[in-house]
Amino acid sequence: MRSVFLLLLFFRLYLHLVSVSCASSTEFVYPNFTASNLRFIDSSDGAFLFSRNSIFKAGLFSPGGDDSSSHFYFSIIHVDSDSTIWTSNRDSPVSSSGKMNLSPQGISVIEDGVNQTPVWSTPVLSSPVYSLRLTDSGNLLLLDHSNASLWESFRFPTDTIVLGQRLHVGMFLSGSVSRYNLSTGDYRFVVVETGGFMKWRGQNYWKLRMHTQANVDSNFPVEFLTVTTSGLALMGRNGTTAVIRVPLTPSSDFRVAKMDPSGRLVVVRFSGGKNMVTEISGPMDPCQVPFVCGKLGVCHLDNDSEKQSCSCVDGMRLDAGKNTCVPVSQSLSLPVSCEGSNVSYFELGQGLSYFSTRFTDPAEHGIQLSTCHDLCSKNCSCLGVFFENTSRSCYLVKDSFGSLWDSKDNSDLIGYVKLSVKKTNAQQQHRGGNKTSLPLIALVLLPCSGFFLVIALGFLWWRRCAVMRYSSIREKQAMRFGSFGSGDLGSFHIPGLPKKFEFEELERATENFKMQIGSGGFGSVYKGILPDETLVAVKKITNHGLHGRQEFCTEIAVIGNIRHANLVKLRGFCARGSQLLLVYEYMNHGSLEKTLFGGNNGPVLEWQERFDIALGTARGLAYLHSGCEQKIIHCDVKPENILLHDHFQPKISDFGLSKLLSQEESSLFTTMRGTRGYLAPEWITNTAISEKADVYSYGMVLLELVSGRKNCLFRSRSNSAAEENHQNNNNNNSSRTMTTSTSSGLVYFPLYALDMHEQGSYMELADPRLEGRVTSQEVAKLVRIALCCVHEEPALRPTMAAVVGMFEGSIPVGNPRMESLNFLRFYGLRFAESSMVEGQIGESDNIGFHRRESSNSGGGYRHSASYVASQEVSGPR
Known part of the structure; x- marks a missing residue:
């Protein structure tokens, strides 16, 4: 009987010890501690640590979804709203038997099994860990014996910052792949000295100052982003001055800023009953999120319901498996192979906008569409181009192609996708070298054609010699009388000489010098449009001091050879009598x-x-x-x-034009x-x-x-x-x-x-x-x-x-x-x-x-x- 009593007592003591070992801790845990979701699942849904007032909890949790049994993350969660504010092993989830170990060396997350290699761990610390603490602000800290912080989660944010937390310059929030997959996605919010920017695969697509409620309060360099009781703010001047802020209704409720999986930066506030109210969302237009409709999909926004819908442009269809719009034609394909493929360009049409054209500089200004295509064809990373008709600016889309959005007011921008052209069987057979015999008529005509060709070449050579002799006489006359004349300037070979335009060509481009956009001592400036629709500025120099075409060409070659990002490019020139014309690239915003x-x-x-x-x-x-x-x-x-x-x-x-002044004008050079x-x-x-x-x-x-x-x-x-x-x-x-x-x-x-x-x-x-x-x-x-x-x-x-x-x-x-x-x-x-x-x-x-x-x-x-x-x-x- 006594043995039975002792056995029952031992069993009760064992149950008590087990229950104590599985009970959650408040605020602190200490090294040589191990936790798993299974161990704490009954007492606190997997949480092993709560903050002092149970505002936040830490443990290994699963966000749910189809893969909930194999996707567990060591996370910090706001208890009332059930919102995850920080995750450690987001790119290496563990199963329900995975463990979190706390040792004097720090924290490690390990998948249970034969291989005990950590999937995530804290960095090497300066001294041994004495305790792990979870505060009521949501910060997880490793402390030494003097309670000095060795590491804290606030310094390593994932996709969220909470009230009072700071996201310093150079740090970022990375959105997850989805609500149930916390792996790092393609969207980021990055803090830099000039503000806060949203990026998709390294490309800017939105900035905080674009929000309709944003106020730019000062021009100090930004130091950090923070969420306050009165809004979202980028702070500078040692945190004393708001640089950019988005004001909100003052509230002491739980409030966070989060890089959402949808590609939008949101500020949400907990108003009770697990109800999260969205207070800020940017971009405001959901169609401006780069991948909202997949690759090459077109986003349409219903202004009444503020809901978006997706479609493909005419000539393309949706490949649902790849979330991509692909060409309907079987002879065209995506993606483009850079080697040994025929390249074609598919026009997306007008009235479409693309995010990168608002945040990147064009690859070139004032060029033809064909030149823009050539730039893309020579670049293996280029997937397409956007061409602006007015400025003739060429934007290259590299590495990744996102979605477009329907923007009727942007009819000046046209997009093109680079495609591979598949060779037909007939083309392949022809390239294989199938030999056929020449018809009899070809055998007769070929020798006759060669005879007439020789005669024609001889006549052209004689004519060229006569023109050169005539030009030489005209040049001597021009040198003698100090005039340029109207002869051909092509007889001079001067390295670096820019393109020569005919006077009539510039007359047509400027509509007979109709639109004057400036004037001065050098002459007048006119806006022109070349036959390839390139915008140019044509400057008439009416009083020059050069004697002879070669001197003029030498000076123009010097100016034309100057290349710098902050100097206006000289595109070409023209000479007619005593009048010189210089053709410059056109500047969109004037002076x-x-x-x-x-x-x-x-x-x-x-x-x-x-x-x-x-x-x-x-x-x-x-x-x-x-x-x-x-x-x-x-x-x-x-x-x-x-x-x-x-x-x-x-x-x-107007740099380098002083030598083109006449004697009367150049006399001012020594006075004013x-x-x-x-x-x-x-x-x-x-x-x-x-x-x-x-x-x-x-x-x-x-x-x-x-x-x-x-x-x-x-x-x-x-x-x-x-x-x-x-x-x-x-x-x-x-x-x-x-x-x-x-x-x-x-x-x-x-x-x-x-x-x-x-x-x-x-x-x-x-x-x-x-x-x-x-x-x-x-x-x-x-x-x-x-x-x-x-x-x-x-x-x-x-x-x-x-x-x-x-x-x-x-x-x-x-x-x-x-x-x-x-x-x-x-x-x-x-x-x-x-x-x-x-x-x-x-x-x-x-x-x-x-x-x-x-x-x-x-x-x-x-x-x-x-x-x-x-x-x-x-x-x-």
Whole structure:
């Protein structure tokens, strides 16, 4: 009897020990601990650890679905909403018998069985683990004996961040394949210094600032993304300032940001009863998700129900097994084999949009469609192209082809898919070399054809010799009379000479020079469309100083050989009598002058765009000064000669044209060659001209980029409180005050910039339209660079290569030398005096004056320099 009692007691003790070993822990577990889903399935559905207030739980869980028996992940789950916020072994799931081991070396997830190699583990730690802790914020931490963190899940997010968690620059959220398959999918949300971007297979397709509710609060570099009680925010300035934020209704409920398997970034809030409310979803249009309809599928959005549907374009059908639209024709196939295949291009039609064309630069601008196809044919990774008719821009689709969406307002873009053309049996037999005998008539005609061919070649040779003799006589006459004449320019062989256009061809392209888009001292500029529908800008140079076609061709070859991303490309030329025509690539967004000062019709240039324009212009000038075989001094750097292409890429125009001026025009070269307002002092003092004259002009342009206004402008006294304070604080120095602003509100901005630099009041110089989206440090950097560029002594100005280094951070920003900037006070004073005499002062914030030529041509350096308003000598382009 006693033995039976002891047996029962032992059995009860065993059950008690088993139940204790399978009970979940709260907040902490300690090394030499092992957990599996089976071990804790009865007591807590597989969870072995709960946070202190049971808000979160950790364990090996299955998300469900058909593979639930073999797909278990070591995860952290929000208890009330049953939402997974972190997963360890997402790409290596284990079965229900898989284990999580906690040892002094860290955590490892192991598949139970013979092979005990971990499928996932924490990295090597700096000291042994004392405990594993799960906090009420959802953070899982490994702690040492002093409770210092050795590793934490918040630093290694998967597809979700929770309230208070930070996603730092360089980190990303990766969406899973599906709700039930937590493996890493193709969609990511990445945080970079300029914002937050969505990527599909490495290609951008959306950014957070595109959300309709997003506010851009500042222009600081982004440091991290966080979810707050009042919304989603990209933070900067050590986490003290919101850069971009999407405000939401303030709430202390459980809220997360998640990269959804559907390819959208969502912010959801738990409102009780396992009901998750979606507060933010981007892209807002589901059709703009890159693979929403599979490969080459077309997404259609029903505006009423906001639901999308998918289809294939005409000539294609759905291959449901591969989620791909494929050609109906059996002679065409996907994918393209890069070797030994005939390539064809299938037109997708107009009215379709593709995500990558909004975030990538074209492979080429201003080319023919056939050239665009050739670029793709030569690239094995290219799967198709999109061609923009207006700008003749060619976009290549590489590596992966996603979905398209129906966009009726995008009729200018046409897509083409690269396909393989299968050879028919007849073609293969023909290629196999089946021999047939020639008919009798061919045997008779072939010798006769050869005889007539010899006669024809002899006649053409005689005619060519006669033309060359005639051209030689015309050339000598042209050299004698200083005229180009109308003869053929092809007799000169000059390496690098761009394409020669016929005058009649350019007449047709410009509709007899109908659409003028600019004019200046070099001549007029006209918009043209070539026969291949390429847009060009045709510049007529009416007063040139060259004598003979060979000299002209030599100069054009020098300009045509210059290739740089920030220089306008010369496509060709034409000569007719004394008139020269240059054909340039067409710039979509016109000039910087039009964009910066053109009024309120267009969007305001953001600070980053201004910074990029300034840097690109500096790079272009640095290349002209030191990157070409022959140094080129531009001599007329100004906003009108800085053109903007796609994505506001700056390109400098009119470089290298100084040698094409006539004697009358070139006489200005020693006195005033360029545009008043941007002229370096050495133009007036007869000092030798060097590339530092361009540096001065660039500095003046840089000041205008900062302020968004002309350097010489009318400014309302009521809108310039800082200026009034400056005057009041210096009322004992009236002459100095007058140079900054007269009683009429006249401001010479370079001098005002100098005064604000001395006071450290840089925000007074920023374009007020930026509305605080720029910092004092950012403005200070550009103002200091600009003031260094406008030193009176050329030797004190930096080279353009050094300016590029200052922008990029490889060279410290210089300190302006005040003694070399005092001349600006004379400029400001004379500017005010001459403007009061020369004409009526306008009250436009953008232009400032009705300009006319001054009759005062003498007076020496200080007085001649007074006419510094933006009065064109060589004119806008």
